[in-house]
Amino acid sequence: MAFYMPIAKHIASDLERASYVRKMFEQGEELKKRHGAENIYDFSLGNPEVEPPDSVRESFIRNAAAGLPGAHRYMSNAGFVNVREKIADSIGRRSGAPMKAGHIVMTVGAAGGINIALKTLLNPGDEVIAFAPYFKEYDFYAKNHGGSVVAVPTDGETFKPGPAALEAALSARTKAVIINSPNNPSGAVYDADCLCGIADAIRAGERKFGTDIYVISDEPYINIVYDGIEAPHVFRHFKNALIVNSYSKSLALAGERIGYTAISPEAADADAIAAGLVFCNRVLGYVNAPAFMQRVVAENIEASVDIAVYAEKRDAICRIMREAGFDFMQPQGAFYLFPKIFGDDEEAFKDRAVQHNILIVPGAGFGWPGRFRLAYCVATDTILRSRNAFIALAAEFKQ
Ligand code: PLP
Numbered sequence: 001m002a003f004y005m006p007i008a009k010h011i012a013s014d015l016e017r018a019s020y021v022r023k024m025f026e027q028g029e030e031l032k033k034r035h036g037a038e039n040i041y042d043f044s045l046g047n048p049e050v051e052p053p054d055s056v057r058e059s060f061i062r063n064a065a066a067g068l069p070g071a072h073r074y075m076s077n078a079g080f081v082n083v084r085e086k087i088a089d090s091i092g093r094r095s096g097a098p099m100k101a102g103h104i105v106m107t108v109g110a111a112g113g114i115n116i117a118l119k120t121l122l123n124p125g126d127e128v129i130a131f132a133p134y135f136k137e138y139d140f141y142a143k144n145h146g147g148s149v150v151a152v153p154t155d156g157e158t159f160k161p162g163p164a165a166l167e168a169a170l171s172a173r174t175k176a177v178i179i180n181s182p183n184n185p186s187g188a189v190y191d192a193d194c195l196c197g198i199a200d201a202i203r204a205g206e207r208k209f210g211t212d213i214y215v216i217s218d219e220p221y222i223n224i225v226y227d228g229i230e231a232p233h234v235f236r237h238f239k240n241a242l243i244v245n246s247y248s249k250s251l252a253l254a255g256e257r258i259g260y261t262a263i264s265p266e267a268a269d270a271d272a273i274a275a276g277l278v279f280c281n282r283v284l285g286y287v288n289a290p291a292f293m294q295r296v297v298a299e300n301i302e303a304s305v306d307i308a309v310y311a312e313k314r315d316a317i318c319r320i321m322r323e324a325g326f327d328f329m330q331p332q333g334a335f336y337l338f339p340k341i342f343g344d345d346e347e348a349f350k351d352r353a354v355q356h357n358i359l360i361v362p363g364a365g366f367g368w369p370g371r372f373r374l375a376y377c378v379a380t381d382t383i384l385r386s387r388n389a390f391i392a393l394a395a396e397f398k399q
Contacts, residue, residue: 043359047254048249050309050377053303063299075291087104087298097235112259119144127147129152133338159187160188176216181333182331186329187337195237215238215242241263241264251300257289313335338371338373342393346370361375
């Protein structure tokens with residue numbers, strides 16, 4: 001009798017691959033039950049502990065009380081025009097590009113934005129470059145739309161991509177290059193020189209293969225930068241560019257699922273791509289981004305969580321990890337630290353960390369074995385209390 005599987009084979013196999021994160025989550029919950037949540041140092045998830053700014057809370061109240069007729073109906077699949085105009089103005093001011101509402105599609109977070117971008121661009125068999133280490137959900141997103149990710153390693157110390165490795169990875173099937181700066185998991189911010197190198201390599205590839213290659217800039221951490229560093233605007237460096245942004249981190253609204261995708265007006269076929277994005281928002285079943293949240297973010301376009309709070313958390317975790325003797329690059333942005341493991345077995349290292357009540361994600365989960373990720377968007381008190389545990393963990397390997 002043929003073996004019957006109720007779900008699609010490729011989903012069953014993806015579930016197996018993705019179950020690692022679930023297992024870690026379950027292990028964390030079990031530990032918290034056993035030892036008390038306050039005694040577990042859970043650095044595994046990028047789910048910010050900070051609350052949305054006061055101005056966002058005020059917008060919630062104002063919009064809920066306004067009782068506008070028709071406020072909760074369907075709208076254009078692209079989102080409200082006045083909201084998109086505001087976002088277009090803001091991007092136009094920062095990039096110098098002549099942005100209009102038609103270049104913006106409101107999305108269900110950055111995840112929704114990347115999915116509509118990939119569905120719009122990819123033909124079956126197309127390739128999407130991602131610079132390792134990278135947010136592994138990209139693998140699933142590309143696969144959703146018939147494509148696959150080709151990982152290109154960055155420099156092992158700075159975690160910035162170089163043009164030579166990118167040029168070597170480009171092929172006639174390369175349709176898009178995903179940039180994620182500030183980066184999850186490395187904390188690297190790509191400077192202007194780095195973006196110029198990527199742009200040169202892409203132009204060389206386009207000439208060689210006679211194709212257009214689109215940069216998809218995944219920017220949920222764009223305003224979380226430290227030490228006066230600024231992430232350069234991608235529209236200043238790439239003609240064929242889309243920005244995917246969300247308010248998950250900048251306004252601490254991850255659960256509310258709100259973001260946008262913007263296409264550069266200079267891009268080849270910008271109008272067709274804009275139409276594709278709107279259509280894909282519809283047919284992927286998002287239909288439109290949440291109406292209430294569109295109104296809220298429109299009133300908070302330039303607002304942000306307090307970056308000084310993240311800087312304080314970064315400094316605290318770096319101080320502890322340095323004292324414990326870990327080798328890492330000080331993050332320039334986002335809220336992740338990506339140190340080297342001790343020893344050469346990252347599973348064993350992760351298990352030893354669990355023995356000290358520390359939850360981490362091994363680097364293989366980002367296509368970069370030999371390191372581990374700490375999400376330091378937890379309470380500062382948790383970071384400070386984790387000191388002895390990290391020192392004891394490191395000491396085990398130094399003996
Ligand atoms: N891209 C990166 C690099 C992320 O780290 C995340 C979330 O952690 C996302 C996209 C998804 O963000 P959103 O919650 O806006 O969908």
